[in-house]
Each structure stands twice: as structure tokens, then as C-alpha cells.
Amino acid sequence: MKILLFHMRKDPQICRPEYENFMEHCGLPPDQLTGINLHEQPILNPTILDDYDAFLVGGYSDDPDNRLDLDLISYPFINTFDTLLQHAIKTKKPGLLSCGGFMMASSLLGGTLTLDPTLSEMDILNIQLSDNALDDPLLVGFPKTMAIVSGHLKSTLTLPPNTTLLASSEHCPIHAFKVNETPLYAFQGHPEITADQLKERVGPYRHKYFDSEDEFKKFISTTTATPYANGILAAFVAMVQAR
Numbered sequence: 408m409k410i411l412l413f414h415m416r417k418d419p420q421i422c423r424p425e426y427e428n429f430m431e432h433c434g435l436p437p438d439q440l441t442g443i444n445l446h447e448q449p450i451l452n453p454t455i456l457d458d459y460d461a462f463l464v465g466g467y468s469d470d471p472d473n474r475l476d477l478d479l480i481s482y483p484f485i486n487t488f489d490t491l492l493q494h495a496i497k498t499k500k501p502g503l504l505s506c507g508g509f510m511m512a513s514s515l516l517g518g519t520l521t522l523d524p525t526l527s528e529m530d531i532l533n534i535q536l537s538d539n540a541l542d543d544p545l546l547v548g549f550p551k552t553m554a555i556v557s558g559h560l561k562s563t564l565t566l567p568p569n570t571t572l573l574a575s576s577e578h579c580p581i582h583a584f585k586v587n588e589t590p591l592y593a594f595q596g597h598p599e600i601t602a603d604q605l606k607e608r609v610g611p612y613r614h615k616y617f618d619s620e621d622e623f624k625k626f627i628s629t630t631t632a633t634p635y636a637n638g639i640l641a642a643f644v645a646m647v648q649a650r
Contacts, residue, residue, distance in 0.1 A: 408648065410435065411459040413491075414444040415467040415484070415507050424608060425465045428599040432640040433463075445484035453487075453494035461647045462491075462500065466597065467507025472560055475520045477511065489515050501590040501647045503640070506559060509583075509593040516567035516586070526562035526579050529609075529617070531555070531602055531631040534582045540573040543585065545592060545639070545646055555596035555636035556605045557582070563595070590646065598639040602631055 412429055414422040426442045433440065456462055470481055477485045488511055495502050504512050514520055533552050540546045563581040566572055574583035582595045600608060606627040617623040
């Protein structure tokens with residue numbers, strides 16, 4: 408099995424733990440998971456996906472806080488990401504996108520994004536699977552409610568066309584979706600991160616998500632476990648193997 412992981416973070420010191428988190432929860436050895444940083448390689452032929460059994464996309468914490476447009480200055484790889492996404496849909500390549508990948512897919516596929524602070528999240532919270540999710544090949548057997556790590560300022564307000572809602576949370580009505588007739592999934596939360604891993608990952612971005620150091624310290628005191636959400640990646644790998 409060969410899976411490709413796209414990083415969208417400028418700092419390689421953040422990409423490394425992201426790679427390790429995906430590798431751990433996918434249950435893959437290093438020789439089966441290849442990482443590419445799209446900031447370092449912003450131009451790629453979408454047929455690169457043809458050499459892999461599936462692909463993953465991680466988060467993006469370097470984006471502007473106050474804008475929703477996907478400009479080439481902030482996102483130098485956006486055209487590549489768009490062609491990769493369209494190629495994956497056309498060829499029905501299995502893919503799982505988290506957080507930043509979810510946000511970009513929402514926008515590029517025709518969904519509506521918003522900066523409404525009442526919908527933003529930075530917490531370990533419960534999501535509720537939709538009835539469609541309970542019968543989905545990836546999520547069948549998962550509990551209807553599960554805890555997941557989620558941190559985002561931008562939210563998806565309306566689903567992209569030709570997609571199916573898979574999960575919602577109390578504050579964020581669109582937390583996961585699937586492109587219809589494909590094995591392409593997008594999650595607003597982070598199936599690849601546990602509570603302890605989040606504490607390490609969010610540190611460099613504390614001033615973006617928290618108004619004070621005390622607020623950040625209160626946040627990292629949480630110990631909520633996310634075993635079912637972290638199991639989504641292993642389920643994805645098993646689904647790819649079955650194909």
C-alpha cells in the first residue's frame with residue numbers, strides 16, 4: 408500500500424509531527440506513507456495521485472484570519488490543490504481531508520464559507536453522525552456521537568453541491584461530508600490528533616486561537632480522549648485495502 412499525505416503548513420517543524428500523527432493513526436510504516444509539503448512544491452501534476460492507493464490532506468494554520476478568498480499569495484498551491492481534487496473525484500481516488508483540507512475542499516467544490524465566530528471551535532467536542540454516515544462504508548459501526556479534536560475560525564455554512572453531510576456539532580452544522588459516488592471524505596475536525604497531541608500542535612498558534620495565555624493554559628488542561636475519531640483513519644486504510 409502507498410498513501411500520499413499533502414502538508415499545507417509553512418513550518419517543516421509542524422509538518423513532522425503532523426506526518427507522525429497520520430502515520431500512527433493510519434497504522435502505516437514510514438515506507439507506505441509519503442509526505443509532500445505543498446508550500447515547497449506548489450506546482451504538481453494531478454496524475455501524481457495515480458501512483459498511490461489513496462491520499463490524505465492535513466491542516467493549514469498559516470492562512471489569513473480575516474479573509475475567506477483563496478488567493479495565490481496566501482495559498483500558492485491553490486491551483487494545484489484544485490486540480491488534484493478534481494482528478495481524485497474523476498478517478499474515484501480514495502481521499503481523507505482534515506481541517507484545512509476540509510476548508511479548501513468546501514470552497515473549491517462550491518460550498519459557502521463564513522467567519523462567524525459563533526461557529527468557530529477550538530476544543531475537544533462531540534460530533535453527531537448523520538443517518539447517511541451510519542450506513543457509509545467508512546463510518547459504519549462508529550457511534551452516532553463521538554469526541555474529536557477541532558480547531559477552526561472559518562466554517563462551512565452550506566454544503567458543496569454533489570456532497571452528503573456526514574457529521575455536525577453543536578456550534579458547527581457542517582463537520583464532515585463526502586463527495587457523492589466517490590470515496591472522498593472531508594472532516595472539519597482532526598481524526599489524526601489526540602488531546603495530548605493537540606496540546607503540542609496548537610502551542611505555536613496559541614495567539615491565533617486564544618485571547619490570553621490563561622485561556623490557552625485552561626484549554627491544554629483538558630484530558631478528553633478521542634478514540635473513536637482517531638479510529639477513522641485506520642478504518643479509512645482498511646477501506647482502501649478492501650478496494
